[in-house]
Every structure is written in C-alpha cells, then in structure tokens.
Amino acid sequence: MSTADTADTGSAVVLDGTGLARSIRERVAAGAAELIGVGVAPRLAVVVATDDEGAGWYVRSLSGAARRVGIACDVVELGADADPETIRHTLLRLSGDDTVHGIILQTPLPDGVRVEDLAADIAAEKDVDGANPLSAGRLAAGLPAYPPATAAAVLDLLDHHGIALAGRSAVVVGRSLVVGKPTAQLLLQRDATVSICHRHTKDLAQHTREADVLVVAVGRIGLVRAEHVAPGAIVVDVGTNTAPDGSLAGDVDGGVAAVAGGLTPVPGGVGPVTTALLLEHTVRSARSHG
Amino acid sequence: MSTADTADTGSAVVLDGTGLARSIRERVAAGAAELIGVGVAPRLAVVVATDDEGAGWYVRSLSGAARRVGIACDVVELGADADPETIRHTLLRLSGDDTVHGIILQTPLPDGVRVEDLAADIAAEKDVDGANPLSAGRLAAGLPAYPPATAAAVLDLLDHHGIALAGRSAVVVGRSLVVGKPTAQLLLQRDATVSICHRHTKDLAQHTREADVLVVAVGRIGLVRAEHVAPGAIVVDVGTNTAPDGSLAGDVDGGVAAVAGGLTPVPGGVGPVTTALLLEHTVRSARSHG
Structure with missing residues (x-):
C-alpha cells in the first residue's frame, strides 16, 4: 500500500489535494505563459444557465483560478430560464470560435434540460470537462479524450x-x-x-x-x-x-x-x-x- | 431468482438462447416484410478485411440469417491486406448510402488497425453493433444508441x-x-x-x-x-x-x-x-x- 502503509496504526493519513493542485497550477501557469509568448491566449468559456448559489460560487472560484494562472475565462450567463435551443446555440458558437479552447456547461441546468442532451454540441477537442458523450465513449475505448x-x-x-x-x-x-x-x-x-x-x-x-x-x-x-x-x-x-x-x-x-x-x-x-x-x-x- | 429457482437442486437450468432467437427472428421477419411492403428494403452491410476462417464462417452465417428474415446483406470484402484508408473510405461511403441501414465492421482487422479507430466513421444511426465510440458514450449517458x-x-x-x-x-x-x-x-x-x-x-x-x-x-x-x-x-x-x-x-x-x-x-x-x-x-x- 506504499506511502499509506504508515497509516495502519488506526489514524488515516490525510491524502491532501492542495499541494498537488498547487503543483498542477504552477505547471499550467508556465504552459499558459509559454502559449501567450507565441501569441496564443488560452481561453476557457463557462456557460451558466442557473441562479443556483453553489454553482455561482463555483464559477467565480474557477474563473478566479483561471485568471491567476493566465487563462482568460468568459462566463456566459444565459439566465435560469434559458431554453435548450439558446444553450445549444451558445455551445455551437463557442465550439466554432477559434479563440476559445475550453468549454464547460455548468450544472444545474433549467428544469427538464439534461447536460447529456446538450453536451454533444461541445466540440470534442474543447470538451475539457468530458461532458460530450463522444468523450465518454472515447475514454471507454482507450482513445484520447478529456475525462471529466x-x-x-x-x-x-x-x-x-x-x-x-x-x-x-x-x-x-x-x-x-x-x-x-x-x-x-x-x-x-x-x-x-x-x-x-x-x-x-x-x-x-x-x-x-x-x-x-x-x-x-x-x-x-x-x-x-x-x-x-x-x-x-x-x-x-x-x-x-x-x-x-x-x-x-x-x-x-x-x-x-x-x-x-x-x-x-x-x-x-x-x-x-x-x-x-x-x-x-x-x-x-x-x-x-x- | 424467479424461473431459475427450480435449479437449486444441484443441476443448472439450461438458459437456452435458440427459442428466444427464433422469436426475435420472427418479429424481425414481420418487420422486414412490413417495410418491404412500403417500399423500404432493409439492408445490412458487413465490411470484411480478414481471411480469418472463423470470421468467414460467422459472416456467411449472419448473411444467411439476414436473407432468411428478408434483410439484404452485402458482404464487402476488402481483403486481409486492406489499409485503414480503404476501410475508412468504405465505411464513409456506406454511411452515406441511403439504401444501407446497418453497418458492421467485422473483426479481426489487419495488423495494427484497431476497430475503435475506424468505427467512428460508421454513422451512429447505422451502427447496429454499437462499435462507434459515440454509441458507447450515448449508452453510458442513457441516450438512445445501439449497444453491441x-x-x-x-x-x-x-x-x-x-x-x-x-x-x-x-x-x-x-x-x-x-x-x-x-x-x-x-x-x-x-x-x-x-x-x-x-x-x-x-x-x-x-x-x-x-x-x-x-x-x-x-x-x-x-x-x-x-x-x-x-x-x-x-x-x-x-x-x-x-x-x-x-x-x-x-x-x-x-x-x-x-x-x-x-x-x-x-x-x-x-x-x-x-x-x-x-x-x-x-x-x-x-x-x-x-
């Protein structure tokens, strides 16, 4: 059980995530700086169709974290009463926008709208949270894809x-x-x-x-x-x-x-x-x- | 354990598949006849790029079974040395052919060619053996798709x-x-x-x-x-x-x-x-x- 073996005394080792997150962010910041140096500004778009408080908090936290590592983050607010066609149209537009590199469809979605029905319109190469069913299928097949x-x-x-x-x-x-x-x-x-x-x-x-x-x-x-x-x-x-x-x-x-x-x-x-x-x-x- | 409960005496109930297969085939034959009656001839295409004996036997058996229920079956023989581009081109052509309703890419494939790399070119609505990674992803998402x-x-x-x-x-x-x-x-x-x-x-x-x-x-x-x-x-x-x-x-x-x-x-x-x-x-x- 490698490093965790030390914990068999009855008190669990704390498997902290903050140190790992920090080292990933440092690597990301270096990568973003490199891209910016060659004229590519990494950009993430988060599509929001909810007024859920927790989601709002999460999106603000994500967009702050993005900015701190040099990634532009567009929060696209569609409102809690957005209809599926508006969401779909937005995802297609962002998928076709060469300046956008990652697209996230934030949950929850309006009543009766399911993420798996809409996420197929997120271009697979920008599907950084693995929401498109094609990403799930490629993952199962062992093909390159972003996992959730x-x-x-x-x-x-x-x-x-x-x-x-x-x-x-x-x-x-x-x-x-x-x-x-x-x-x-x-x-x-x-x-x-x-x-x-x-x-x-x-x-x-x-x-x-x-x-x-x-x-x-x-x-x-x-x-x-x-x-x-x-x-x-x-x-x-x-x-x-x-x-x-x-x-x-x-x-x-x-x-x-x-x-x-x-x-x-x-x-x-x-x-x-x-x-x-x-x-x-x-x-x-x-x-x-x- | 419903019907199988009777088997707890030590000798397993035989869970026969031939009766079920027969009743499915009868249903399929009726469906095919109905379609033919309205001018639609159901057609299955099987793409074969192997000289494996077992595969050959299976394809002949499948195509015979298809014909017996009123489904036309085209066996597209590409040869055991077919290159991936030829297979891909064939799958795309069949996907675009309105007279073809089901497409199967038979395994094994030539050395170094993987079914999951090619099956993405089978149109999802004709992917009757669920080989396209999109079908797998839709299946996992609970969306309509043909399972393998x-x-x-x-x-x-x-x-x-x-x-x-x-x-x-x-x-x-x-x-x-x-x-x-x-x-x-x-x-x-x-x-x-x-x-x-x-x-x-x-x-x-x-x-x-x-x-x-x-x-x-x-x-x-x-x-x-x-x-x-x-x-x-x-x-x-x-x-x-x-x-x-x-x-x-x-x-x-x-x-x-x-x-x-x-x-x-x-x-x-x-x-x-x-x-x-x-x-x-x-x-x-x-x-x-x-």
Whole structure:
C-alpha cells in the first residue's frame, strides 16, 4: 500500500489535494505563459444557465483560478430560464470560435434540460470537462479524450500519494455520468478490479468493505461510516455537500479516519485538484488547437 | 431468482438462447416484410478485411440469417491486406448510402488497425453493433444508441429467463470494448451492483463467488470452474472458442452445471440471440431512417 502503509496504526493519513493542485497550477501557469509568448491566449468559456448559489460560487472560484494562472475565462450567463435551443446555440458558437479552447456547461441546468442532451454540441477537442458523450465513449475505448475533471482528479490524487491500483479491489459508490461512471472507467484502465455500487445496492457495507480503494461520490453527508470501510483501506471522498452550519462536508463520516489507511479531506482533497485539472485541460487544448 | 429457482437442486437450468432467437427472428421477419411492403428494403452491410476462417464462417452465417428474415446483406470484402484508408473510405461511403441501414465492421482487422479507430466513421444511426465510440458514450449517458449486439443479447437472455437484476450482484469477467464493458453498462442501467474482473484481478474466484449473476466473456476454454461459482448463481457464458476437436466451446467448464442455478449453453446460448439482435437493430434502423 506504499506511502499509506504508515497509516495502519488506526489514524488515516490525510491524502491532501492542495499541494498537488498547487503543483498542477504552477505547471499550467508556465504552459499558459509559454502559449501567450507565441501569441496564443488560452481561453476557457463557462456557460451558466442557473441562479443556483453553489454553482455561482463555483464559477467565480474557477474563473478566479483561471485568471491567476493566465487563462482568460468568459462566463456566459444565459439566465435560469434559458431554453435548450439558446444553450445549444451558445455551445455551437463557442465550439466554432477559434479563440476559445475550453468549454464547460455548468450544472444545474433549467428544469427538464439534461447536460447529456446538450453536451454533444461541445466540440470534442474543447470538451475539457468530458461532458460530450463522444468523450465518454472515447475514454471507454482507450482513445484520447478529456475525462471529466473530477474523475481525473481522483486518479491524480491516488497517484500523487503513491496508491497502487493494478490488481487491487476498487469500489466506486455512485454511478453518475460526471463522477461515478468515468472514475470506474479510469480505475479499470489502471487494471483495478472495479465494482460500482449505488442506491439499489443491497448491503452496501458488505461491498465497500471489500475495497482496497473506496471512492465515494453520492452527495449525501455521512453516507459512508467506519463500518463501511476495511482497516487500512484508502478512501476518496468526492462529496461536496453543504452542511447545516453552511460549511462544506463530504460523503464520508469523520469516524472513517480511525479505520482507513488514507482519507482525502473535504475541503482540500478532490476539489482543488479538479479545478486545477480543468485549467490544465484548457492549456492542453490551446497547445493542440490554439 | 424467479424461473431459475427450480435449479437449486444441484443441476443448472439450461438458459437456452435458440427459442428466444427464433422469436426475435420472427418479429424481425414481420418487420422486414412490413417495410418491404412500403417500399423500404432493409439492408445490412458487413465490411470484411480478414481471411480469418472463423470470421468467414460467422459472416456467411449472419448473411444467411439476414436473407432468411428478408434483410439484404452485402458482404464487402476488402481483403486481409486492406489499409485503414480503404476501410475508412468504405465505411464513409456506406454511411452515406441511403439504401444501407446497418453497418458492421467485422473483426479481426489487419495488423495494427484497431476497430475503435475506424468505427467512428460508421454513422451512429447505422451502427447496429454499437462499435462507434459515440454509441458507447450515448449508452453510458442513457441516450438512445445501439449497444453491441452481444451485450444486448446477454441482457435479453437474462430477461427472457426471468432473472431479476435490480439490487443483485452481477460480476462480469472480461473488460473488452465489445462485450465486457458494454455488458457492465447495461447491467448497471438495470440497477445491478456491477463488478468487472479481468486478467489482473487477484483471486478471481473470491470475486466471482459473490455473483448472483456471473457473465464470462474472456475467450479462454474452461476459465470458470465450479469453484468460481456460488451455489444457485446464474452463469452466462459468452465465450466462443474452438476446442481442440474443432467444436465450439465456451469459457465455462462443464462442472459449473452442478453448482449454478442456471447456465447458458455454448453453442445455443448467447450466440444465436446476438445474431438475431443484429438483424433486429437493422430493421429498427430501416424503420427510423429508411
């Protein structure tokens, strides 16, 4: 279990994401500066059709992070009552705009509008958050594609902390299109034996206790508790829930730290790495197509 | 465990595929006749760039089956030394041909040519064997798409024999793009808890013995034996291997029948249903786009 072996004493190693995020941002800033030097200004466009507070906070944070590494960030506000055709038209326009290198369709979307129906209109080479079904298919086929940044962040965090995956049992709780399914794909590519649990899973604890590496991405505070985790297991908490006191809380209960070998914190785990990877994908796209 | 419950006596119920295949073919023949009546002749094109004997046998069998249900089948022989550009050009031509409703790119392909690199040139609405990465992505997103026929056949066989899936543990052995991965997607859509095992899985038997439903798609004779199977489990054998005596053999050892609750035979299980579904997808495509 490499670096996390030290944690079998009963108190989980904190698998911090802020240091990794910082080093990714430094690399991105250097890459952006290089591009700007040759006349290509990396640019990310975020299409927003919601007045959800959490989404607003996230978009401001992302656009600030982009600016700080030298990536221009256009927030395209369409309003919470935008119709699908307006969103589609905007995505097509940005896809055809040579000055835009990355496109993100922010969720939530207006009622009845599904991201998977619209994301096909994000040009695959600008689909830096892997939302286009073509990106998902290329990912499954092992062809070049941007994976959803959150899924990529889970893998990068595990790698950064030296967690081996080949031949080990990885269990993903949650089967969303943006996290659970692509994370399972990436773990499978890395030769883990992968199980996917969800709301219909009977006896969740029985399944999760088999995990050497447990990834929890459901969106429910405290869903995974100590009794769900095998001693020494590595636990990645993808949850970003708002606790009753307004603070950010993951899906994993604090008691898990006493059992797990390693645990990603919330905040400061998967979140900052996700943001940094969105920026990295944008610079990569600018380098390839700028 | 519905109809298969009767099998807990120690001798597995044979989960036959030939009856199901026949009823699908009857439905397809009726559909094809209806289309022909309104002036649309359903047509399947199979692109072949191999002189592999097994592939040749399969293509002849498929084209015979197509003709018998009233579907025209064009076998486009490009030769075992066809270059990727020739194959690509052929797929694009067929994709643009309004008289063709289904396109299959037969494997194996010439050395160094990968189906996932070429299948993107099969028009998605004619991709009756779900080979285009866009089809895989749409499948994962829950959007309309043709799944690979073999994966669809596994699910249809389970449904036909009344095997419940929601909340149950399904284990897929094999992670190929054409069977393992899409079968896992389909089982997940049906609310099974899904695990995917492969050559790197440590202690395969430990994982497979957790399965209520075990799908084996590796391509190795006798890979799964009695000790891999929980008493009463349902076992689907997707293997189609040539035994030393020239006969067709699955991946599942005969001894499994003494333990499993139900077992698909080889031949006569998944195979005929797969062929029937390719024909059904072709008629569906002709109905939508003919």
